[in-house]
Amino acid sequence: xxxxxxxxxxxxxxxxxxxxxxxxxxxxxxxxxxxxxxxxxxxxxxxxxxxxxxxxxxxxxxxxxxxxxxxxxxxxxxxxxxxxxxxxxxxxxxxxxxxxxxxxxxxxxxxx
Amino acid sequence: xxxxxxxxxxxxxxxxxxxxxxxxxxxxxxxxxxxxxxxxxxxxxxxxxxxxxxxxxxxxxxxxxxxxxxxxxxxxxxxxxxxxxxxxxxxxxxxxxxxxxxxxxxxxxxxxxxxxx
Numbered sequence: 001x002x003x004x005x006x007x008x009x010x011x012x013x014x015x016x017x018x019x020x021x022x023x024x025x026x027x028x029x030x031x032x033x034x035x036x037x038x039x040x041x042x043x044x045x046x047x048x049x050x051x052x053x054x055x056x057x058x059x060x061x062x063x064x065x066x067x068x069x070x071x072x073x074x075x076x077x078x079x080x081x082x083x084x085x086x087x088x089x090x091x092x093x094x095x096x097x098x099x100x101x102x103x104x105x106x107x108x109x110x111x112x
Numbered sequence: 113x114x115x116x117x118x119x120x121x122x123x124x125x126x127x128x129x130x131x132x133x134x135x136x137x138x139x140x141x142x143x144x145x146x147x148x149x150x151x152x153x154x155x156x157x158x159x160x161x162x163x164x165x166x167x168x169x170x171x172x173x174x175x176x177x178x179x180x181x182x183x184x185x186x187x188x189x190x191x192x193x194x195x196x197x198x199x200x201x202x203x204x205x206x207x208x209x210x211x212x213x214x215x216x217x218x219x220x221x222x223x224x225x226x227x228x229x
Contacts, residue, residue: 008153041225043207045220046217089156099146099158102155102156102157
Protein backbone atom coordinates (compact mmCIF):
# COMPACT_ATOMS: atom_id res chain seq x y z
CA UNK A 1 0.00 0.00 0.00
CA UNK A 2 0.99 3.62 -0.10
CA UNK A 3 3.10 5.01 2.67
CA UNK A 4 3.17 8.75 3.07
CA UNK A 5 5.88 10.69 4.76
CA UNK A 6 8.13 7.75 5.58
CA UNK A 7 11.74 8.71 5.97
CA UNK A 8 14.59 6.57 7.08
CA UNK A 9 16.48 7.84 10.12
CA UNK A 10 19.82 9.14 8.97
CA UNK A 11 23.23 9.24 10.57
CA UNK A 12 25.96 11.41 9.13
CA UNK A 13 29.55 10.89 10.26
CA UNK A 14 32.96 12.08 9.27
CA UNK A 15 35.32 9.62 7.62
CA UNK A 16 37.48 7.99 10.26
CA UNK A 17 35.03 8.52 13.10
CA UNK A 18 33.19 5.68 14.80
CA UNK A 19 29.52 5.11 13.99
CA UNK A 20 26.83 3.74 16.25
CA UNK A 21 23.56 2.59 14.75
CA UNK A 22 20.75 1.66 17.09
CA UNK A 23 17.78 -0.63 16.79
CA UNK A 24 14.85 -1.47 19.05
CA UNK A 25 13.45 -4.93 18.50
CA UNK A 26 9.98 -6.16 19.30
CA UNK A 27 10.00 -9.79 20.38
CA UNK A 28 11.58 -10.68 23.70
CA UNK A 29 11.56 -14.34 22.58
CA UNK A 30 13.79 -13.75 19.54
CA UNK A 31 16.69 -16.19 19.45
CA UNK A 32 19.12 -14.31 17.27
CA UNK A 33 19.72 -10.96 15.68
CA UNK A 34 21.44 -9.97 12.47
CA UNK A 35 22.73 -6.71 11.06
CA UNK A 36 22.52 -6.22 7.31
CA UNK A 37 23.97 -3.55 5.06
CA UNK A 38 22.02 -2.57 1.96
CA UNK A 39 23.50 -0.42 -0.76
CA UNK A 40 21.23 1.34 -3.20
CA UNK A 41 19.57 -1.04 -5.64
CA UNK A 42 21.09 -4.15 -4.07
CA UNK A 43 20.01 -6.90 -1.73
CA UNK A 44 20.94 -6.88 1.96
CA UNK A 45 24.45 -8.05 2.79
CA UNK A 46 25.14 -9.95 6.01
CA UNK A 47 27.42 -8.07 8.41
CA UNK A 48 27.30 -9.78 11.77
CA UNK A 49 24.93 -11.73 13.97
CA UNK A 50 24.51 -12.38 17.66
CA UNK A 51 22.65 -15.03 19.62
CA UNK A 52 20.27 -14.12 22.40
CA UNK A 53 22.55 -15.72 25.00
CA UNK A 54 25.30 -13.22 24.23
CA UNK A 55 25.56 -9.48 24.87
CA UNK A 56 28.50 -8.60 22.65
CA UNK A 57 30.14 -9.89 19.54
CA UNK A 58 32.97 -8.45 17.52
CA UNK A 59 33.86 -8.74 13.88
CA UNK A 60 36.20 -6.92 11.61
CA UNK A 61 35.70 -3.21 12.41
CA UNK A 62 32.20 -3.96 13.69
CA UNK A 63 30.78 -4.74 17.11
CA UNK A 64 27.21 -5.67 17.96
CA UNK A 65 25.82 -5.10 21.43
CA UNK A 66 22.63 -6.69 22.67
CA UNK A 67 20.65 -5.44 25.67
CA UNK A 68 17.77 -7.81 26.24
CA UNK A 69 16.48 -5.88 29.23
CA UNK A 70 15.41 -2.98 27.08
CA UNK A 71 15.23 -4.92 23.78
CA UNK A 72 17.94 -2.85 22.19
CA UNK A 73 20.57 -3.71 19.65
CA UNK A 74 23.42 -1.57 18.37
CA UNK A 75 26.02 -1.80 15.63
CA UNK A 76 29.30 -0.01 16.09
CA UNK A 77 31.51 0.60 13.09
CA UNK A 78 35.06 1.63 13.82
CA UNK A 79 36.95 4.08 11.61
CA UNK A 80 34.00 4.59 9.27
CA UNK A 81 34.88 4.73 5.60
CA UNK A 82 33.00 6.16 2.57
CA UNK A 83 32.32 2.57 1.47
CA UNK A 84 30.30 2.09 4.64
CA UNK A 85 27.65 4.50 3.35
CA UNK A 86 24.46 2.46 3.03
CA UNK A 87 21.22 1.64 4.80
CA UNK A 88 21.67 -0.63 7.81
CA UNK A 89 18.93 -2.94 9.00
CA UNK A 90 18.66 -4.99 12.12
CA UNK A 91 16.64 -8.18 11.96
CA UNK A 92 15.39 -10.52 14.67
CA UNK A 93 14.64 -14.17 14.25
CA UNK A 94 13.33 -17.25 15.93
CA UNK A 95 15.09 -20.59 15.62
CA UNK A 96 11.82 -22.29 14.84
CA UNK A 97 10.63 -21.30 11.39
CA UNK A 98 13.60 -19.10 10.57
CA UNK A 99 11.55 -15.99 9.78
CA UNK A 100 13.29 -12.67 10.10
CA UNK A 101 11.55 -9.48 11.13
CA UNK A 102 13.35 -6.39 9.92
CA UNK A 103 13.65 -3.06 11.68
CA UNK A 104 13.03 0.18 9.82
CA UNK A 105 16.64 0.83 8.85
CA UNK A 106 19.10 3.66 9.29
CA UNK A 107 20.81 5.46 6.45
CA UNK A 108 24.49 6.03 7.16
CA UNK A 109 26.21 8.79 5.25
CA UNK A 110 29.98 9.14 5.53
CA UNK A 111 31.49 12.50 4.71
CA UNK A 112 35.04 12.47 3.30
CA UNK B 113 28.71 -16.72 3.09
CA UNK B 114 26.46 -17.89 0.32
CA UNK B 115 25.76 -16.82 -3.24
CA UNK B 116 22.20 -16.16 -4.30
CA UNK B 117 21.22 -14.90 -7.72
CA UNK B 118 18.00 -13.42 -9.06
CA UNK B 119 16.77 -13.04 -12.60
CA UNK B 120 15.82 -10.67 -14.03
CA UNK B 121 17.45 -7.82 -12.14
CA UNK B 122 14.98 -5.36 -13.59
CA UNK B 123 11.69 -5.77 -15.43
CA UNK B 124 9.12 -3.39 -16.86
CA UNK B 125 5.73 -4.77 -17.81
CA UNK B 126 2.28 -3.61 -18.76
CA UNK B 127 -0.58 -3.68 -16.31
CA UNK B 128 -2.42 -7.01 -16.42
CA UNK B 129 0.53 -9.13 -17.45
CA UNK B 130 2.33 -11.70 -15.32
CA UNK B 131 5.97 -11.59 -14.37
CA UNK B 132 8.16 -14.45 -13.16
CA UNK B 133 11.19 -13.85 -10.98
CA UNK B 134 13.77 -16.59 -10.43
CA UNK B 135 15.89 -17.03 -7.34
CA UNK B 136 18.83 -19.44 -7.35
CA UNK B 137 21.18 -20.60 -4.68
CA UNK B 138 24.52 -21.08 -6.41
CA UNK B 139 26.70 -22.73 -3.83
CA UNK B 140 24.48 -24.66 -1.43
CA UNK B 141 21.18 -26.46 -1.22
CA UNK B 142 18.46 -24.92 0.88
CA UNK B 143 15.16 -26.38 1.96
CA UNK B 144 13.76 -23.07 3.18
CA UNK B 145 13.66 -19.78 1.36
CA UNK B 146 11.85 -16.47 1.73
CA UNK B 147 10.45 -13.78 -0.53
CA UNK B 148 10.44 -10.15 0.55
CA UNK B 149 9.12 -6.94 -0.93
CA UNK B 150 10.64 -3.55 -0.34
CA UNK B 151 9.13 -0.19 -1.25
CA UNK B 152 11.37 2.89 -1.60
CA UNK B 153 12.81 4.16 1.68
CA UNK B 154 11.17 1.32 3.59
CA UNK B 155 12.24 -1.86 5.25
CA UNK B 156 11.93 -5.37 3.90
CA UNK B 157 8.53 -6.95 4.36
CA UNK B 158 8.30 -10.73 4.38
CA UNK B 159 5.79 -12.00 1.84
CA UNK B 160 6.07 -15.76 2.18
CA UNK B 161 8.11 -18.68 3.38
CA UNK B 162 8.49 -21.75 1.24
CA UNK B 163 9.94 -25.15 1.89
CA UNK B 164 11.04 -27.35 -0.97
CA UNK B 165 8.32 -29.82 -1.86
CA UNK B 166 5.49 -28.16 0.02
CA UNK B 167 3.18 -25.19 -0.35
CA UNK B 168 4.36 -21.74 0.61
CA UNK B 169 3.19 -20.05 3.80
CA UNK B 170 2.06 -16.52 3.12
CA UNK B 171 2.16 -13.61 5.54
CA UNK B 172 -1.03 -11.87 6.49
CA UNK B 173 -2.24 -9.54 3.77
CA UNK B 174 -0.29 -11.21 0.95
CA UNK B 175 -2.55 -12.76 -1.67
CA UNK B 176 -1.40 -16.27 -2.46
CA UNK B 177 -3.26 -16.34 -5.77
CA UNK B 178 -1.57 -13.17 -6.89
CA UNK B 179 1.95 -14.04 -5.80
CA UNK B 180 2.58 -17.61 -6.86
CA UNK B 181 5.60 -19.28 -5.38
CA UNK B 182 7.11 -22.46 -6.74
CA UNK B 183 10.00 -23.94 -4.81
CA UNK B 184 10.97 -26.26 -7.61
CA UNK B 185 14.20 -27.63 -6.17
CA UNK B 186 16.73 -27.11 -3.42
CA UNK B 187 18.45 -24.46 -5.53
CA UNK B 188 15.60 -22.76 -7.41
CA UNK B 189 12.51 -20.85 -6.37
CA UNK B 190 10.26 -18.67 -8.50
CA UNK B 191 7.85 -15.88 -7.67
CA UNK B 192 5.18 -15.08 -10.26
CA UNK B 193 3.31 -11.82 -9.92
CA UNK B 194 0.05 -12.50 -11.72
CA UNK B 195 -2.01 -9.77 -13.36
CA UNK B 196 0.42 -7.15 -12.18
CA UNK B 197 -0.78 -3.63 -11.43
CA UNK B 198 1.14 -0.40 -10.82
CA UNK B 199 0.83 -0.84 -7.05
CA UNK B 200 2.83 -4.07 -7.38
CA UNK B 201 5.83 -2.04 -8.52
CA UNK B 202 8.48 -2.74 -5.94
CA UNK B 203 11.85 -4.31 -5.21
CA UNK B 204 11.47 -8.07 -4.73
CA UNK B 205 14.19 -9.91 -2.87
CA UNK B 206 14.62 -13.59 -2.11
CA UNK B 207 16.71 -15.17 0.58
CA UNK B 208 17.86 -18.64 1.49
CA UNK B 209 18.13 -19.94 5.01
CA UNK B 210 21.44 -21.63 5.64
CA UNK B 211 21.90 -23.86 8.65
CA UNK B 212 19.59 -24.41 11.55
CA UNK B 213 19.68 -23.42 15.16
CA UNK B 214 22.71 -21.53 16.51
CA UNK B 215 24.52 -21.38 13.18
CA UNK B 216 21.72 -20.29 10.92
CA UNK B 217 21.39 -17.13 8.98
CA UNK B 218 19.81 -15.85 5.79
CA UNK B 219 21.58 -14.81 2.61
CA UNK B 220 19.85 -12.51 0.20
CA UNK B 221 19.73 -12.23 -3.54
CA UNK B 222 20.51 -8.96 -5.33
CA UNK B 223 16.83 -8.15 -5.82
CA UNK B 224 14.53 -7.61 -8.80
CA UNK B 225 13.15 -4.19 -9.56
CA UNK B 226 9.61 -4.49 -10.97
CA UNK B 227 7.92 -1.56 -12.64
CA UNK B 228 4.35 -2.00 -13.79
CA UNK B 229 3.09 0.62 -16.21
